[in-house]
Amino acid sequence: MFVLSVLKDTVAIHPSNFGVPADQALISELNKKYANRVLHDIGLCICVFDLSEAGEGKVRYGDGFLWYKVVFRMVVFRPFASEVIIAKVKSSDQEGIRLSVGFFDDIYIPVAYLPQPTAFDPNERAHFWLPDSDLEKTHEMLDTPVAERMYIDQGEVVRVRVEADDFFDDEPGPPRMADGVQVHREAKRAPYNVVCSIAEQGLGPVSWWNSAGQGEEDGDMEEG
Amino acid sequence: MEVVNARAALLSNYEVLSLLREQESDHLARAKTAVRVKKEEEAAGHPPRPLGEATFGEPSENLRTVEIEAIQYLSADYLPTTRQTADGISQLVKDLAPYELTKAEKLQVVNLAPALPVELYVIVEELEDRLGDRMEHILNHVQSGLSDAPAPAPSSSDVYSAVQAPNKTSTLAESYQHEEYHEEIVFDDVGEGAGIEGDLDMEED
Numbered sequence: 012m013f014v015l016s017v018l019k020d021t022v023a024i025h026p027s028n029f030g031v032p033a034d035q036a037l038i039s040e041l042n043k044k045y046a047n048r049v050l051h052d053i054g055l056c057i058c059v060f061d062l063s064e065a066g067e068g069k070v071r072y073g074d075g076f077l078w079y080k081v082v083f084r085m086v087v088f089r090p091f092a093s094e095v096i097i098a099k100v101k102s103s104d105q106e107g108i109r110l111s112v113g114f115f116d117d118i119y120i121p122v123a124y125l126p127q128p129t130a131f132d133p134n135e136r137a138h139f140w141l142p143d144s145d146l147e148k149t150h151e152m153l154d155t156p157v158a159e160r161m162y163i164d165q166g167e168v169v170r171v172r173v174e175a176d177d178f179f180d181d182e183p184g185p186p187r188m189a190d191g192v193q194v195h196r197e198a199k200r201a202p203y204n205v206v207c208s209i210a211e212q213g214l215g216p217v218s219w220w221n222s223a224g225q226g227e228e229d230g231d232m233e234e235g
Numbered sequence: 236m237e238v239v240n241a242r243a244a245l246l247s248n249y250e251v252l253s254l255l256r257e258q259e260s261d262h263l264a265r266a267k268t269a270v271r272v273k274k275e276e277e278a279a280g281h282p283p284r285p286l287g288e289a290t291f292g293e294p295s296e297n298l299r300t301v302e303i304e305a306i307q308y309l310s311a312d313y314l315p316t317t318r319q320t321a322d323g324i325s326q327l328v329k330d331l332a333p334y335e336l337t338k339a340e341k342l343q344v345v346n347l348a349p350a351l352p353v354e355l356y357v358i359v360e361e362l363e364d365r366l367g368d369r370m371e372h373i374l375n376h377v378q379s380g381l382s383d384a385p386a387p388a389p390s391s392s393d394v395y396s397a398v399q400a401p402n403k404t405s406t407l408a409e410s411y412q413h414e415e416y417h418e419e420i421v422f423d424d425v426g427e428g429a430g431i432e433g434d435l436d437m438e439e440d
Contacts, residue, residue, distance in 0.1 A: 113308030
């Protein structure tokens with residue numbers, strides 16, 4: 012889930028912090044800038060791990076700051092493709108399920124990555140899976156007895172496999188009047204999205220698998 | 236800003252959690268000192284400091300948020316992280332060496348501590364072909380590394396004390412600079428110089 016990224020930056024230290032040991036001042040300044048921020052194609056920065064190199068602080072003309080060139084290591088949240096992670100269901104809608112790991116919640120399971128056959132129950136606002144069923148149409152599945160359905164409820168802990176991640180760096184840009192109609196851009200996209208799957212044996216709500224018997228699991232493995 | 240290496244190494248959840256906890260206690264200690272200093276100054280009749288001067292050491296809002304939320308997630312009861320110890324993990328990584336798992340697979344075994352065959356099955360590709368009956372052994376190794384289970388023989392206590400010592404984040408960090416060395420001694424029971432993530436690092440790919 013977490014990786015170390017080596018970054019390089021120039022940091023200014025305010026004169027009021029000259030009394031503090033330089034390394035602490037630098038780390039604090041870097042954390043101020045990077046913590047909880049998504050860097051494009053890097054991931055979500057958590058905090059500074061340590062400093063690798065720091066140059067001599069220099070004073071530039073015009074301000075009293077000390078400017079340091081620093082190479083440092085950052086703890087970054089960036090699960091790799093095919094990694095299995097555990098997350099909580101934040102919400103569900105027609106398009107899929109949104110998950111959260113507390114500090115990051117742009118994790119999605121699109122409908123295509125749900126176990127088949129599956130349907131969305133608008134009354135419960137949750138997706139459910141029908142094990143051992145070959146129904147294909149949504150309305151047929153919604154007619155099944157509730158007892159047969161395996162719901163993926165809000166707040167449930169799920170085990171998911173990371174399939175892909177996308178970074179978006181949307182800039183406002185100038186309005187395009189030349190297009191005639193004002194193009195209504197998609198609602199703000201999150202800068203970093205993780206797409207996950209539960210369409211596999213062993214994935215999905217943790218409770219499904221913990222309650223399953225040993226013998227059944229062995230059978231599943233041969234299938235898989 | 237310039238990116239030197241986007242993926243210098245992989246970190247296990249345990250390492251991140253201990254780093255964040257260490258930072259949090261640092262912040263608390265600093266906040267306490269700040270309050271004490273302020274009180275002393277007031278008692279001595281100093282004028283109150285101008286705003287912005289005494290604020291060093293107070294972590295930024297963003298850092299506080301991500302720190303608290305990440306600690307919450309990592310110490311949740313559905314993750315094994317709080318039950319892990321540094322020596323438990325380094326022992327586990329050594330125990331996993333003969334099974335020829337990839338680094339990514341080992342990292343996930345450490346992070347998720349599978350207790351059931353089905354949990355191991357999602358982590359390890361082609362489990363049946365590669366491990367066959369040996370997966371039970373892996374599950375046993377995992378369980379023995381968790382603090383709830385009977386503790387394993389403390390063969391790497393020296394590593395443990397080094398990693399556990401306060402303000403020793405650098406110990407964790409340095410250990411993967413010795414990676415080559417570490418891989419050579421992976422069967423060595425003394426395990427000196429071995430860090431818990433030594434085997435989990437990833438070369439840039």
